[in-house]
Amino acid sequence: MKQNYNKPLPKRLLDKFAPTFSEGGKLSWLHSFYEAMETFFYVPTDVTKKGSHVRDCNDMKRTMFMVIIALVPTILFGMWNIGFQRIGGADFSIWQNFWFGFWKMLPSILVTYIVGLSIECAFAQIRKEEVNEGFFVSGILIPLIIPIGTPLWMTGLATAFAVVIGKEIFGGTGMNIFNPALLARLFIFFSYTSSISGESVWFTDGRTGATALGELANTGQLPEGFSMLDAFVGNIAGSIGETSTLCILLGAIVLLATGTASWRTMISVFVGGLVMGGIFNLLAPAAPVTPTEHYLALPAWQHLLLGGFAFGAVFMATDPVTSAQTNAGKCIVGFMIGALAILVRVFNTGYPEGMMLAIIFMNALAPVVDHYVVQANIKRRNRRAKKTVNA
Amino acid sequence: MSKVIKLKKGLDIKLVGEAEKSVIDLPIGERYAVSPLAFEGVVPKLLVAEGDKVAAGDALFYDKAHPEVMFTSPVSGTVSAVRRGEKRKLLAIEVAADAQQTYKQFTVKLDKASREQVVAALLESGLWASIIQRPYGIIANAQDTPKAIFVSGFDSAPLAPDMNIALKDDVEAVKAGFAALKVLCPNVHLGLEAGKESVLEAVEGVEKHYFKGAHPAGNVGVQIHHIDPINKGEKVWTVAIQNVAIIGRLFLEGKVNMVKTYAVTGSQVMHPQYVRGLVGSSLADVLTPTRIKPQSGGSKFRIIEGNVLTGRNAGANGFMSLYSSQVTVIPEGGELELIGWLAPRLNKLSVSRTYFSWLMPKKKYDLRTGLNGGVRPFVVTGLYEKYLPMDIYPMYLFKAIMAGDLEKMENLGIYEIIEEDVALCEFVDPSKQELQALVRDGINLMIKEM
Numbered sequence: 001m002k003q004n005y006n007k008p009l010p011k012r013l014l015d016k017f018a019p020t021f022s023e024g025g026k027l028s029w030l031h032s033f034y035e036a037m038e039t040f041f042y043v044p045t046d047v048t049k050k051g052s053h054v055r056d057c058n059d060m061k062r063t064m065f066m067v068i069i070a071l072v073p074t075i076l077f078g079m080w081n082i083g084f085q086r087i088g089g090a091d092f093s094i095w096q097n098f099w100f101g102f103w104k105m106l107p108s109i110l111v112t113y114i115v116g117l118s119i120e121c122a123f124a125q126i127r128k129e130e131v132n133e134g135f136f137v138s139g140i141l142i143p144l145i146i147p148i149g150t151p152l153w154m155t156g157l158a159t160a161f162a163v164v165i166g167k168e169i170f171g172g173t174g175m176n177i178f179n180p181a182l183l184a185r186l187f188i189f190f191s192y193t194s195s196i197s198g199e200s201v202w203f204t205d206g207r208t209g210a211t212a213l214g215e216l217a218n219t220g221q222l223p224e225g226f227s228m229l230d231a232f233v234g235n236i237a238g239s240i241g242e243t244s245t246l247c248i249l250l251g252a253i254v255l256l257a258t259g260t261a262s263w264r265t266m267i268s269v270f271v272g273g274l275v276m277g278g279i280f281n282l283l284a285p286a287a288p289v290t291p292t293e294h295y296l297a298l299p300a301w302q303h304l305l306l307g308g309f310a311f312g313a314v315f316m317a318t319d320p321v322t323s324a325q326t327n328a329g330k331c332i333v334g335f336m337i338g339a340l341a342i343l344v345r346v347f348n349t350g351y352p353e354g355m356m357l358a359i360i361f362m363n364a365l366a367p368v369v370d371h372y373v374v375q376a377n378i379k380r381r382n383r384r385a386k387k388t389v390n391a
Numbered sequence: 392m393s394k395v396i397k398l399k400k401g402l403d404i405k406l407v408g409e410a411e412k413s414v415i416d417l418p419i420g421e422r423y424a425v426s427p428l429a430f431e432g433v434v435p436k437l438l439v440a441e442g443d444k445v446a447a448g449d450a451l452f453y454d455k456a457h458p459e460v461m462f463t464s465p466v467s468g469t470v471s472a473v474r475r476g477e478k479r480k481l482l483a484i485e486v487a488a489d490a491q492q493t494y495k496q497f498t499v500k501l502d503k504a505s506r507e508q509v510v511a512a513l514l515e516s517g518l519w520a521s522i523i524q525r526p527y528g529i530i531a532n533a534q535d536t537p538k539a540i541f542v543s544g545f546d547s548a549p550l551a552p553d554m555n556i557a558l559k560d561d562v563e564a565v566k567a568g569f570a571a572l573k574v575l576c577p578n579v580h581l582g583l584e585a586g587k588e589s590v591l592e593a594v595e596g597v598e599k600h601y602f603k604g605a606h607p608a609g610n611v612g613v614q615i616h617h618i619d620p621i622n623k624g625e626k627v628w629t630v631a632i633q634n635v636a637i638i639g640r641l642f643l644e645g646k647v648n649m650v651k652t653y654a655v656t657g658s659q660v661m662h663p664q665y666v667r668g669l670v671g672s673s674l675a676d677v678l679t680p681t682r683i684k685p686q687s688g689g690s691k692f693r694i695i696e697g698n699v700l701t702g703r704n705a706g707a708n709g710f711m712s713l714y715s716s717q718v719t720v721i722p723e724g725g726e727l728e729l730i731g732w733l734a735p736r737l738n739k740l741s742v743s744r745t746y747f748s749w750l751m752p753k754k755k756y757d758l759r760t761g762l763n764g765g766v767r768p769f770v771v772t773g774l775y776e777k778y779l780p781m782d783i784y785p786m787y788l789f790k791a792i793m794a795g796d797l798e799k800m801e802n803l804g805i806y807e808i809i810e811e812d813v814a815l816c817e818f819v820d821p822s823k824q825e826l827q828a829l830v831r832d833g834i835n836l837m838i839k840e841m
Binding site: 007008039044048050055056058059060061062133173258262264325326330374377378382385 | 729784802803
């Protein structure tokens with residue numbers, strides 16, 4: 001085949017292998033993968049055929065990629081924190097801790113991407129559609145929210161479950177009801193409760209101890225020496241992504257400044273959490289005795305810094321597909337997520353973290369909320385019609 | 392001045408290639424054409440054959456479903472070609488123009504005519520086709536009496552013509568046109584741009600409304616929604632402002648004089664300015680005085696009859712239809728762009744703040760026809776709403792259309808929109824869907840089933 005050396009290298013390679021991957025070629029069953037590579041390197045050269053002749057230059061790839069950029073501080077910090085939380089981690093340098101965490105986390109990132117993208121490609125091939133970008137985000141979210149000690153086979157299985165049952169059977173990205181990354185975590189928690197139970201899974205190298213939420217669930221009080229500043233900065237035990245509220249806030253700024261995530265959802269989750277926490281503070285007796293009474297007295301703002309609350313609010317609740325789709329719905333659903341998360345935390349002591357359940361639950365209810373918002377619009381329209389008839 | 396209706400939603404797409412404020416009169420060209428494809432939902436029945444002589448205003452074809460609606464020749468001359476496509480589909484009827492124009496005479500005078508006579512004159516002259524019914528955006532039914540007639544007095548689309556220039560010699564014709572519309576329905580509304588002098592202030596006897604805001608503030612559908620929205624079972628009519636002038640001339644001059652002023656715009660036009668010529672003019676003629684920039688190294692351009700959002704890809708062999716008042720020539724896209732989804736792309740326009748165009752609100756862009764991404768299902772929410780200034784949930788309406796759910800479509804406002812109203816939603820859509828075509832499919836389904 002004649003090579004055109006005027007073209008840049010990736011284009012030459014893509015052109016060279018195009019026949020192999022197209023219909024009739026040896027690897028035509030990998031066409032969706034080839035197409036994904038092609039659109040990764042080059043903006044599709046398609047021109048408009050119907051309708052508007054010019055189009056905005058934003059596309060799904062860029063939208064999804066913004067979420068990854070927003071996750072970068074959290075990922076980097078999380079890697080460092082893995083190293084820092086190991087036995088004697090405080091004695092190592094920042095770089096040593098970071099590399100330790102990097103090598104701990106890399107396998108699970110690779111496993112989620114390989115498993116998830118293979119399934120995505122297979123489904124895209126069957127449907128004769130392009131591979132969707134949605135999994136770029138899910139694939140990095142999953143390692144960030146599962147315990148660091150999760151065996152790789154479990155990570156892979158959970159990813160496969162999330163992609164197939166959570167997404168593809170509904171028709172793929174854009175059609176799913178539940179947040180795929182949260183489904184992966186849910187899968188692990190309910191399928192392998194015994195093998196990852198106990199508190200040790202949050203740590204590496206055999207160190208044991210309770211996370212702040214675990215301790216709260218047991219005693220209603222924070223562990224001794226636990227500082228809220230640590231919870232904000234994030235050098236505490238927990239899922240890789242969830243500990244540093246500071247890094248999550250940096251991500252939130254990226255998401256809100258670029259308009260990638262809905263500020264309505266994000267803010268109403270925090271408001272919901274504060275309101276519910278505030279109600280509990282009012283209910284708390286002056287001299288708490290039982291763990292629940294102690295837990296009720298935990299200042300509302302501290303709830304927002306603990307566990308997966310902030311991470312869920314910023315990166316999970318704002319998923320445009322599984323959250324509410326109307327503006328009013330976003331406010332309602334966001335508020336409910338925040339409120340429910342705190343409710344589950346305080347009253348379901350068998351299960352320390354309420355955020356995941358709250359989001360999954362509201363994912364299921366979001367279409368109902370939207371239905372009533374849209375129904376109000378329909379009612380307005382019908383009332384208007386009636387008024388004109390009577391006039 | 393009456394109350395100003397302020398629209399907060401919308402977007403002005405700023406493009407290079409705005410028309411200079413001078414108007415060039417086109418001489419009579421060689422060939423003119425009328426294409427049935429420009430008329431939504433019309434099944435044409437041919438009335439002429441190649442070689443027939445016609446005067447300006449003589450019928451070329453009629454609508455099979457509404458035989459009273461004629462479509463007439465804008466010029467006098469000889470039918471030179473009847474162009475057909477696959478399955479003998481009628482594409483265009485071309486007329487070679489006489490050097491000396493002759494006109495079919497119409498004798499109806501507005502001050503003495505009854506409504507029936509005015510309707511009959513419009514039907515016979517081919518100007519009835521300029522009256523568009525909402526819902527559905529199809530040619531009005533001559534048996535109906537509408538709730539009201541709406542005319543938008545300004546165009547807010549990208550690079551759209553300034554009606555003060557387009558209509559500066561047509562004020563009397565416009566007045567007569569509005570007088571004719573008032574015979575059809577006494578309730579006539581005219582939408583004007585707030586805070587701007589307009590030659591249309593001279594029009595009397597109509598209800599004027601003032602709109603302030605970005606595109607689509609000039610879309611008549613948006614104006615209807617804010618003045619007196621269309622409810623189920625109601626019909627309103629709309630007429631493009633330049634076609635009001637053509638209707639006026641029928642009664643003033645007693646002949647079909649389909650002259651219009653076109654803004655010839657776009658980055659690839661060498662001398663963008665206004666051109667005055669007949670409906671049916673060939674794009675080659677329209678583009679003769681303005682010229683197209685010489686193209687280097689195999690780069691291509693697209694000639695759009697209309698604006699970049701809603702126009703038709705007419706090609707160099709195309710003709711101006713009754714409904715457009717603009718020509719836009721922009722470069723074709725399809726250039727190679729390495730990892731564009733990641734690059735900063737400073738010279739590209741986006742409403743998304745993942746790009747930087749929001750920092751340069753005054754900058755004018757030279758947009759190409761690239762799709763700029765792959766087609767995806769709906770993912771992003773809350774975006775379309777910002778570009779449709781109506782009390783409508785666009786995504787729910789789109790999904791109802793996709794599902795073919797007639798009751799939902801009706802409930803969610805299909806009667807209030809046509810393609811042009813969702814053109815901006817289509818422009819901003821990161822999922823790159825064809826929303827205007829979708830809306831037309833939905834409307835066609837409604838027409839078929841209701």
